[in-house]
Amino acid sequence: MTRQGRAWIAEEGEIKRVTGRSPFSMAGRDLTYQQIQALPSDAAALRERVAAMLPAGSEGLLADALSGLLWTKPSPPRVRAAAYRALADLPEVRYLGARQDERGRAGEAFSFALPSCVERTLIIDPATSQVLSCSDGGHDGRHEIVLTAGWTDRGPDLP
Known part of the structure; x- marks a missing residue:
């Protein structure tokens, strides 16, 4: 989220100003908003x-890095x-069919x-192409639910 040209991160009910590093990263590398906006729109080139x-040696991260462009980065349409x-062209990505999030x-579920060795499952709303949820490792693993996604110029309303 940005506020008046400054970068902020909302985490566990707290807003912190981001200093030093870029608020975005992929595979451990910092990315700027402009670099994300300039990524290729051709699937093979991307x-x-x-x-x-x-x-080097982290080819298993490709599906995870690409999926991050869908829900954790400010990627243009x-x-x-x-x-x-x-993602659809990667052999390790499996379509699981229609599912419901928590x-x-x-939505439609995909996993890789x-x-x-943890299995990540994304449930995506086919009407909006928005990621609804992400879970790692089934019922006992980490679960994230996306309630809303979009841009704003104001901080979140926190109690």
């Missing part, structure tokens, strides 16, 4: 660019579309293994 950003196409919202 896959190649993202793969080149990965550290053309880059998001390319990321979806690139809030009962309907992380290098840690």
Whole structure:
């Protein structure tokens, strides 16, 4: 989130000013907003660019890095579309069919293994192409639910 040209991060009910590092990263590399906006809109070119950003020997991170462009980065629609196409072409990404997230919202589920051997599952709303939820490792693992996504110029309303 940005506020009056400054970068902020909201975490656990707290707003902190981001200093030093960029608020965005991919495969451990800092990315600026402008670099994300300039990523290719062609799926093959995007896959190649993202793969080149990965550290040597970490090819298993490609699906995770591409999926990050869908829900944890301020990717423009053309880059998001390319990321979806690139993910669909990866042999390690599996379509799981229609599923509901933890809030009962309907979507389409996709999964892939992380290098840690944990299975990551994304549930995506096909009507909006928004990620509804992400879970790692089934019921006992980490779960994140996306309630809303978008841009704002004001901080969150916190109690």
